[in-house]
Amino acid sequence: MALLEVKDLQVRVEEREILHGLTLTVNEGQVHAIMGPNGSGKSTLSHVIAGKPGYEVTGGQILFKGEDLLEMKPEERAAKGVFLAFQYPVEIPGVATMTFLRTALNAQRKARGESEYSTPDFLKKVREVSKSLNIPQDMLKRGVNVGFSGGEKKRNEVLQMALFEPSLCILDEMDSGLDIDALRIAADGVNALRSPKRAMVVITHYQRLLNYIVPDVVHVMSKGRVVKSGGKELAQELEESGYAQFEDAA
Amino acid sequence: MPAVQETVERVKRIDVDQYRYGFETLIESDKAPKGLSEDTVKFISEKKNEPAWMLQWRLEAYRRWLTMTEPTWARVDYPKIDFQDLYYYSAPKPKKTISSLDEIDPEILKTYEKLGIPLREVAMLEGVEPKPGDQDPARRKIAVDAVFDSVSVATTFQAELKKAGVIFMPISEAIREHPELVQKYLGSVVPTSDNFYATLNSAVFSDGSFVYVPPGVRCPMELSTYFRINERNTGQFERTLIIADKGSYVSYLEGCTAPQRDENQLHAAVVELVTHDDAEIKYSTVQNWYPGNSEGKGGIYNFVTKRGDCRGDRSKISWTQVETGSAITWKYPSCILRGDNSSGEFYSIAISNGYQQVDSGTKMIHLGKNTSSRIISKGIAAGKSQNTYRGLVTAHRKATGARNFTACDSLLIGDKCGAHTVPYIEAKNSSATFEHEATTSKISEDVLFYCIQRGLSQEEAVGLVVNGFVKDVLQQLPMEFAVEAQKLISISLEGSVG
Numbered sequence: 098m099a100l101l102e103v104k105d106l107q108v109r110v111e112e113r114e115i116l117h118g119l120t121l122t123v124n125e126g127q128v129h130a131i132m133g134p135n136g137s138g139k140s141t142l143s144h145v146i147a148g149k150p151g152y153e154v155t156g157g158q159i160l161f162k163g164e165d166l167l168e169m170k171p172e173e174r175a176a177k178g179v180f181l182a183f184q185y186p187v188e189i190p191g192v193a194t195m196t197f198l199r200t201a202l203n204a205q206r207k208a209r210g211e212s213e214y215s216t217p218d219f220l221k222k223v224r225e226v227s228k229s230l231n232i233p234q235d236m237l238k239r240g241v242n243v244g245f246s247g248g249e250k251k252r253n254e255v256l257q258m259a260l261f262e263p264s265l266c267i268l269d270e271m272d273s274g275l276d277i278d279a280l281r282i283a284a285d286g287v288n289a290l291r292s293p294k295r296a297m298v299v300i301t302h303y304q305r306l307l308n309y310i311v312p313d314v315v316h317v318m319s320k321g322r323v324v325k326s327g328g329k330e331l332a333q334e335l336e337e338s339g340y341a342q343f344e345d346a347a
Numbered sequence: 348m349p350a351v352q353e354t355v356e357r358v359k360r361i362d363v364d365q366y367r368y369g370f371e372t373l374i375e376s377d378k379a380p381k382g383l384s385e386d387t388v389k390f391i392s393e394k395k396n397e398p399a400w401m402l403q404w405r406l407e408a409y410r411r412w413l414t415m416t417e418p419t420w421a422r423v424d425y426p427k428i429d430f431q432d433l434y435y436y437s438a439p440k441p442k443k444t445i446s447s448l449d450e451i452d453p454e455i456l457k458t459y460e461k462l463g464i465p466l467r468e469v470a471m472l473e474g475v476e477p478k479p480g481d482q483d484p485a486r487r488k489i490a491v492d493a494v495f496d497s498v499s500v501a502t503t504f505q506a507e508l509k510k511a512g513v514i515f516m517p518i519s520e521a522i523r524e525h526p527e528l529v530q531k532y533l534g535s536v537v538p539t540s541d542n543f544y545a546t547l548n549s550a551v552f553s554d555g556s557f558v559y560v561p562p563g564v565r566c567p568m569e570l571s572t573y574f575r576i577n578e579r580n581t582g583q584f585e586r587t588l589i590i591a592d593k594g595s596y597v598s599y600l601e602g603c604t605a606p607q608r609d610e611n612q613l614h615a616a617v618v619e620l621v622t623h624d625d626a627e628i629k630y631s632t633v634q635n636w637y638p639g640n641s642e643g644k645g646g647i648y649n650f651v652t653k654r655g656d657c658r659g660d661r662s663k664i665s666w667t668q669v670e671t672g673s674a675i676t677w678k679y680p681s682c683i684l685r686g687d688n689s690s691g692e693f694y695s696i697a698i699s700n701g702y703q704q705v706d707s708g709t710k711m712i713h714l715g716k717n718t719s720s721r722i723i724s725k726g727i728a729a730g731k732s733q734n735t736y737r738g739l740v741t742a743h744r745k746a747t748g749a750r751n752f753t754a755c756d757s758l759l760i761g762d763k764c765g766a767h768t769v770p771y772i773e774a775k776n777s778s779a780t781f782e783h784e785a786t787t788s789k790i791s792e793d794v795l796f797y798c799i800q801r802g803l804s805q806e807e808a809v810g811l812v813v814n815g816f817v818k819d820v821l822q823q824l825p826m827e828f829a830v831e832a833q834k835l836i837s838i839s840l841e842g843s844v845g
Contacts, residue, residue, distance in 0.1 A: 147800050148799075148800070149796055149800075150792070150796070170804075171796070171799045171800055172799050172800075172802050172803060172804050175799075175800055175801060175802040176802055180800075181800050183797065183800075186797065187791065187793050187794045187797045188794075189794055189797070189798070189811070189812065189815055190815055190816075191814070191815025191816055191817075191818040191819070192811055192812070192814065192815035192818075197798075197801075197811070200803065200807070200811060201798070201801035201802045201803055202802075204801075204802040204803050204804070204807060205801075205802035208802065240815065257801065261801070261802075
């Protein structure tokens with residue numbers, strides 16, 4: 098079943114057209130990779146799906162689970178199951194990670210009409226998940242991402258993914274700023290979350306991440322549009338020949 | 348709309364007109380005629396059955412006040428106050444002498460219930476035996492001395508305090524029953540000549556708390572007083588005096604609310620704290636005065652003089668405040684670090700919204716040897732408000748080893764408010780170590796969006812970020828107050844969400 102359907106999306110940011118009719122369909126259970134040079138609009142796409150302010154949709158449509166995503170507030174989209182793992186996760190001083198996780202999780206559950214997690218259940222779940230990601234308990238007592246290394250911040254994103262159990266995970270350049278070991282741990286965490294009902298969209302410049310998180314479909318973006326789609330071999334091709342060949346196709 | 352713009356819209360919609368505690372209690376009250384003269388002073392003194400020396404003290408202060416001019420150096424703007432157009436005394440007419448809570452005018456009790464003040468609850472806690480195994484540590488005892496428009500209405504828990512030797516009573520009572528103590532300490536920290544408003548207070552103060560903790564005693568419960576200004580055009584002139592004798596400890600909570608008003612109301616209180624050797628006073632305030640309506644009309648003027656004198660060696664005074672009300676706030680709870688190895692602390696959250704103006708801060712005056720002080724000030728400005736931190740840290744030339752740490756942080760919400768910092772740092776001794784840090788920031792759109800993408804609404808996200816911002820100070824409040832303070836902060840910034 099189609100989880101995410103982007104149809105002919107046109108987006109403007111500060112008077113500049115960034116997306117020029119982007120079309121993309123992601124089915125449940127799939128992992129799609131989106132690659133492309135800087136300025137091709139990859140981050141814009143992820144931000145528009147998440148609902149970040151400052152992006153004006155001038156044409157096209159996005160359906161999520163068959164519903165009009167653009168009509169929903171960002172927090173509603175989150176409750177429906179959209180999760181964006183940020184490229185540069187922010188720090189929130191003074192707000193303990195545990196507190197943040199519980200507040201967010203309960204807000205989502207409330208929006209869905211579910212009961213809030215009881216504290217012992219919540220703690221148990223967090224402990225399970227953080228253990229598998231090698232995140233020590235005392236890190237969770239610190240302010241959200243405060244003083245975290247790049248790798249720790251990305252692992253915190255994956256931790257949240259595991260806790261919120263979203264239907265659609267968008268990983269915005271998860272590999273940026275990570276060394277090989279950190280990358281492997283984060284990728285393992287993501288792979289552990291694969292499921293028939295869940296879809297992942299992995300945005301990246303480099304093929305290397307896709308060795309760890311092997312995609313079903315690879316799309317190449319250029320100048321605000323998808324210019325080619327293919328299997329995982331496409332990523333290998335790109336690695337060898339670069340993006341230049343696609344510049345003109347846009 | 349970008350995130351910050353939406354926040355601004357939301358904050359604007361905070362209905363300052365829907366002030367939660369805005370209501371009046373219709374009660375007959377006993378008022379002094381309008382205006383201020385020697386007769387008014389005599390009227391007040393007579394009403395309180397004061398001894399001659401007290402009246403004399405007041406009259407001297409009044410005569411001095413006539414020679415003084417109103418100060419104008421603060422960063423606040425307000426229409427000129429007509430001191431003759433105010434009532435200086437207002438007390439609810441008592442039905443008969445009060446000997447227990449049940450005999451207090453039920454209208455008054457109802458008012459306190461509305462305000463959430465646990466007079467009844469406290470009485471119940473006192474009367475009911477705890478079931479075996481049912482010791483809830485969260486239900487710590489709080490003795491409440493309720494002040495209703497210039498007269499202390501009830502004081503509970505007298506018995507337990509009496510056993511410990513702690514004196515906690517309205518100051519008007521203390522003047523009659525413990526004149527030696529009052530005479531010894533009143534005006535010794537804030538002299539009648541100190542400043543225009545303190546002098547006015549000295550002439551017309553009507554009530555407040557008096558606390559004396561004897562040597563070596565740790566006060567068995569937190570002491571608390573609630574204020575309310577009810578009558579139109581009454582200034583409230585509270586006078587509080589707290590003395591901690593050698594090696595003693597007391598924690599005092601002050602919480603205030605006020606009804607909705609059209610005319611501005613003046614609140615010029617004076618608080619004096621004294622600690623002897625090895626003693627400690629912890630003074631906490633959660634202030635909730637009416638801030639003025641959405642056009643900035645009405646609201647309380649809060650011009651207060653609060654000062655603590657660490658007279659004894661190794662003594663300590665700490666001020667913790669959460670200020671979210673008042674049209675205008677003008678106060679600097681301060682510490683005189685006289686005793687060697689004495690220390691002073693000031694923790695503050697000052698929130699301004701709408702058209703409020705805040706000029707607040709502290710003074711830490713290092714006189715003794717090896718004294719230390721700590722200042723953590725968090726200012727949050729929203730709407731069209733102006734929020735100023737004004738601080739003085741000074742070391743006398745004989746104050747060897749003086750240490751201070753100051754962190755003043757401002758958070759701006761929207762682009763129509765202002766945050767200002769005016770620090771005065773004077774080290775007249777070369778061994779003084781003074782650290783000063785300051786930050787000014789606005790709530791980052793990225794931080795807000797991160798929270799929203801995780802499922803929080805705009806309001807919830809702002810609340811979370813603000814709570815993180817003020818966490819260091821909230822942690823200083825006694826538990827009961829911390830919860831109330833958090834709610835208050837939410838209300839001040841989020842309007843309908845309580």
